[in-house]
Amino acid sequence: MPIEWNEEQKLFHLYNGRISYMMQLVHGKYLAHLYWGSRVQLLQPLAILPFKVRTFSPMNEPADPRFSLDTLPQEYPAFGNGDFRTPAYQLQSSDGSTVTEFVYDSYAIFKGKPRLNGLPMVYVEDDDEADTLVITLVDSILGVGLNLHYTIYRDFDVITRSVSFENLGSREVKIEKSMSMSVDFHNSKWDWLHLQGTWARERQIERRPLIHGVQSISSARGASSHQHNPFLALLSKDATEEYGDVYGISLVYSGNFKATIEVDPFEITRINMGINPFNFSWLLKPGEIFQTPEALMVYSSEGLGGMSRIFHKIIRSRVCRGVYRDRTRPILINNWEATYFHFTEKKLRDLADAAKELGIELFVLDDGWFGRRDNAKSSLGDWVVNRKKLPNGLNGLASYINGKEMQFGLWVEPEMVSPDSDLYRRHPDWCLHVPGRNRTLSRNQLVLDLSRDDVCDWLIETFTNLFQSAPIRYVKWDMNRNMTEVGSALLPSEGQKETAHRYMLGLYRVLEVLTERFPEILFESCSGGGGRFDLGMLYYMPQTWTSDDTDAVERLKIQYGTSIVYPAITMGAHVSDIPNHQTGRMTPLEMRCHVAMAANLGFELNIDKLSKEDKELVGREIQLYHQIKEIVLFGDLYRLWSPFEGMDTAWMYVGRGQRQAVVFYYKTLATPNPPFLRMKLRGLNPQLRYKINDDGQVFYGDELMKMGLNLPLIKTDFFSEIYHLKAVDFKEISENF
Structure with a gap:
């Protein structure tokens, strides 16, 4: 897993057993991108970078008229000194100019990976897991150092990148754009894929060809957003689920972001991603350092499925943290x-009594337990128990729940304040606002200004006291609106555009303290469902409420799209009532269970009103979930049939050692006189024999993968089936016949 510097060829090579990433110094000062992909050896790096005079491309080196930054594939490009394409950064000096010229100064290579100050990151548990390269560029006129951080892991086919700016001079410098990464690919024959949506329709897959010019996704909402997830991928034209080159990039950040792809006239494709430069700037004072969020970059030669499995493995083990990282999660009921x-x-x-009878392990009390909270119009910020509803307090209810041998959990929305609250009446300046401007309400609430230390300190103290007040073992941390009037009463005029990023730094500080103080609490993040489903939040909270839409049919698309980046163990999924409260759709209880069982299983309905038959069904499905949850939550995912392409959806998880697998099959609408369907499985050991559902038939792994599994003819809408595969030896097979 070394990082090599070839002095003769001026070449940096990051590699492990499967991937390579290469850069080269051109003319001793410009850092050019050579290659990122499958592991290669290289003897003639200069042959990769041909040069030619291009009309209207400025000559940056008079002695070499063929050389221009406008056509050079670069690692971290600027605007203003010859490159007219989308820049990765922009700085403004004290005289107002924005021209920079950062040239190579030095490099350092070391084992391990340092923490990013105040930011979430992909981490290491041992320095032998990864090597890190820091390349330093300097603009001597501006007096600023630019550090490009690269880490390559031994056991994961990933590169992480981030950037830090250091003011080495005596004058202030304003950062107006600072992407976390930039890569110039040497061709443009790609499709690109991203995850778009809205509330209750998060992470819908969209794939389309690249075109010349700029295409981008972004959020300026103060959160990573329901609308665009901070992820995109480049796919070779022939890429499928299991074949073709795929490059995926995901930002470890929960706030405003932007990802841009530009294809230039010479078929170079530039991608960069980082903090959204819209309404952002950062005043960098002498001696100060600004650190960008980190980008997690994945390459797979095995299609989208291969890319997803790489993301899943590193997210499970080196993004998520804490005691719940490697634990299955309790089955919950939310009221x-x-x-x-x-x-x-x-x-x-x-409700708890009925849940206990069915084998549910955790009771979660949602909104309405505090202040005068009888609707969504008041009391956010007044985190005091409503004794009219709970005369024995949280501790009394929790003690009752614990007496049932169930855990107790709680919903909170700490980042918000209601205008009708004691907190707002005491501190009207504690919310994001601009003096003299209207304070726009959403869901009858305002956003607390977490760029302020006093607000963050109050949150830490308040929720420390709350979490100590009862035996709380689960917290759903919600955030039900996006930011407007983004300004802070404590920041100077020149610092107002720092507010949104300082908010995120404040939130991360609060989360770091609270999760360290309460390691036995399972934190689940939420933002109106999946409006902040990103690696930044998963660093502090190992699972996210996937969507407020609990309709089983819609959840097929939502969970399928989410799985492009995020593993099943990060997804919260609940069985809810019918007609569904978001769509009005009527689906069978069995299908609702089977969709939710493909993630962290929960229930969100009045179980006490279920029929005897339905209660028995739920009990059976819970027993089945206990048998398969290790495979689902820690296994390798193979997406078989997409809900975006037809009425049939299927995915499967293969456990460690390939000795067990679980296949989920769903049909939304039946068709008359249907054909026979045969589903080819993936990821099995071709030499092993697998028994299906204990009492089922036995097949070789290669039979199931090459010939497929016959599915029953379905004459009903909203059908689902789970197939549990277990490897068996020859002796066991003989005894059964």
Whole structure:
């Protein structure tokens, strides 16, 4: 897993057993991108970078008229000194100019990976896991150092990148753009894929060809957003789920972001991603350092599925942290759709009693337990128990739940404040606002200004006291609106465009303290469902509420799209009531269970009102989930049939050692006189024999992968089936016949 510097060829080579990433110094000062992909050896690097005079491309080296930054594939390009394409950064000096020229100064190679100050990151547990390269460029006129950080892992086919700017001079410099990464690919014959959506329709897959010019995705909402996930991928034209070159990039950040792809006239494709430069700037004072968020970059030669499995493995083990990282999660019941705001302690106890009978392990009390919170119009910020609803307090309810041998969990929305609250009446300046401007409400609430240390300190103290007040073992951390009037009462005029990023730094500080103080609490992040489903939040909270849309049919697309980047163990999925509260659709209880069982299983309905038959079904599905959850949550995912392409959806998880697998099959709408369907499985050991569902037939792995599994003819809408495959030896087969 070394990083090599070839002095003679001026070449940096990062590699492990499977991938290579190469850069080269041109004319001793310009850092050019050579290659990123499958592991290669290189004898003639100069042959990779041909040069030619291009009309209207400026000559940056008079002695070499063929050389121009406008046509050079670069590692971290600027604008203003010859390159007219999308820049990775832009700085403004004290005289107002934005021209920079960072040239190579030095490099350092070391084992391991340092922490990023105040930011989430992909981490190491041992220095032997990874090597890090830092390349330093300097603009001597500006007096600023630019450090490009690269880390390559031994056991993961990934590169992480980030950038830091250091003011080495005596004058202030304003950062107006600072991407976390930039790569120039040497051709443009790609498709690109991203995950778009909105509330209740998050992470819908969209794939389309690249075109000349600029295409981009972004968020300026103060969160990574429902609309665009901070991820994109480049795919070779022939790439499928299991074949072809795929490059995936995901930003370890939860705030405003932008990802841009530009194809120039000479078929070079430039990608960069980082903090959204819109409404952003950062005043860098002498001696100060600005650190960008980190980008996680994945290459796979085995299609989208291969890319996803790489993302899943590193996210599970080197993004998520804490005691729950390697644990299966308790099956929960959330009271929200069963009661909304209108509950009593007796209602909650009755719901818990019914849940316990079915084998549910965790009871979660959702919104409405604090202040005067009988609707969404008041009390955010007043985190005091409503004794009218809970006369025995949180501790009394939690003790009752614990007496049932169930854990107790709680919903909170710490980042928000209601105008109708004691907190707002005491501190009206604590929300994001601009003096003299209207304070726009969304869901009858405002956003607390987490760029302020006093607000963050208050949050830490308040929620430390709250989490200590009862035996709380799960917290759903919600955030139900995006930012408007993004300004801070404490920042000077020249620092107002720093507010959104300082907010994220403040949030990360709060989360770091609280998750360290309460390691036995399982934190689940939420933002109106999946509006902040990103690697930044997963660094602190190892799972996310995937969507407020609990309809089983819609969840097929949402969970399928989410799986492009994120593993099943990061997804919260609940079985809810019918008609579904978001779509009005009627789906069988079995299908609702089977969709939710492909992630962290939970329930969000009045179980006490289920029929005897439905309660028995739920009990059976919970027993099945206990048998398969290790495979689902820690296994390798293979997406078989896409819900974006037809009425049939299928995916499967293969456990460690390939001795067990779980296949999920769903049909949304039946068709008359249907054909026979045969589903080819993936990821199995071709030499092993697999028994299906214990009492089923036995097949070789290669039979199932090459010939397929016959599916039943379906004459009903909304059908689902789970197939549990177990490897068996010859002796066991003989005894069964």
